[in-house]
């Protein structure tokens with residue numbers, strides 16, 4: 001099994017380019033199923049998840065080619081309407097093809113994703129939303145079978161909890177439904193806004209972008225468009241936290257400072273200096289304390305919330321940071337019921353954390369408190385938290401099961417090496433040879 005090997009203790013210096021957002025690229029790729037013709041997407045990150053989505057689109061009949069971040073997709077003829085279990089189980093966001101297939105073909109068969117390491121993650125809001133548009137849904141042999149007896153009709157949908165992919169899926173189903181669709185308590189994440197921009201560029205008529213109340217005025221048809229994927233705010237936040245953990249001074253390029261406001265506010269409280277440059281730059285550094293560039297970190301509490309609140313996708317990374325702070329931090333996870341898988345691994349590195357229901361109490365023991373250890377990644381952001389802990393720890397950390405990380409971080413090893421980190425990816429063959 002491939003591993004990451006990190007020799008911790010080096011501050012980070014330099015520049016890092018932020019990639020396109022996984023969570024924006026996935027719905028944009030799915031949306032290309034909505035209209036025949038050639039769609040062009042820019043700034044598409046090359047990740048395991050975007051490859052899986054391109055594989056899924058190809059299995060539905062779409063043709064695509066990729067040149068760096070530029071992806072051209074042509075979905076003139078759809079040859080199927082099914083997303084099989086083998087694909088959905090490796091990437092839950094495969095359910096995002098349900099909405100476009102319903103809009104284009106009036107039917108779809110998509111495997112239920114099931115739970116994952118961070119929680120049960122049902123898709124009942126998606127299905128209720130489709131039903132409000134006149135779609136009949138049933139569960140058969142682990143698959144959602146959705147069919148519209150006639151043309152889709154606009155309807156009124158209220159989400160009990162704002163769901164990101166639920167909002168995206170219903171938007172894509174509703175764009176060509178007759179009449180108006182109202183989505184209330186919709187998700188306001190920037191990735192939803194990116195999808196709305198793409199859909200409106202294709203000829204859809206959606207009002208209410210960036211609010212929790214969306215109105216879709218159904219249109220007869222859509223045409224392809226050219227759309228750029230927004231910068232990844234979770235990748236941006238991960239590197240910001242890494243600088244806070246390791247010390248140093250890093251310029252983050254091609255990011256949207258506004259999208260990481262909740263994190264920046266917490267990090268500034270902890271002692272990090274953050275300067276917004278031009279629109280697409282953030283300079284983060286730990287003020288110098290006698291040449292070591294490793295200021296003392298103050299602890300602070302966080303509660304995860306839907307955007308613009310503190311993102312659950314940065315909770316694990318922030319927890320790694322709080323183990324290095326002076327004082328106690330309470331981390332309250334309100335979005336997913338089981339998103340503390342990283343705690344057991346951080347304990348192996350010397351952290352002092354106890355879990356009390358949906359709260360983790362982190363007793364920070366200062367900057368030099370973690371020591372390297374062999375640890376195992378359990379999900380995407382848990383993996384990122386272990387990388388941050390490993391970068392800040394004394395000695396060597398080996399992280400196994402890194403395929404989780406590769407779902408969502410483009411070239412993380414290369415980017416960190418570019419900042420001076422001592423991190424390498426070693427292949428399974430090499431690591432077992434080393435063990436002999």
Ligand SMILES: CC(=O)N[C@H]1[C@@H](OP(=O)(O)OP(=O)(O)OC[C@H]2O[C@@H](n3ccc(=O)[nH]c3=O)[C@H](O)[C@@H]2O)O[C@H](CO)[C@@H](O)[C@@H]1O
Nearest residue numbers: 023093121122123124125126161162163164165166313335
């Ligand atoms: C591909 C993608 O964009 N993934 C993101 C998306 O996931 P995803 O869209 O799956 O997450 P949701 O926003 O839907 O989940 C929010 C909450 O609603 C619950 N819920 C959701 C749908 C539903 O039908 N029923 C239900 O009960 C979930 O269990 C969770 O407690 O938003 C999450 C929350 O910001 C992020 O962590 C994920 O990185």
Ligand SMILES: C=C(OP(=O)(O)O)C(=O)O
Nearest residue numbers: 023092093313380381408
């Ligand atoms: C939970 C995440 O992704 P997904 O919804 O694709 O599982 C994530 O990006 O942190």
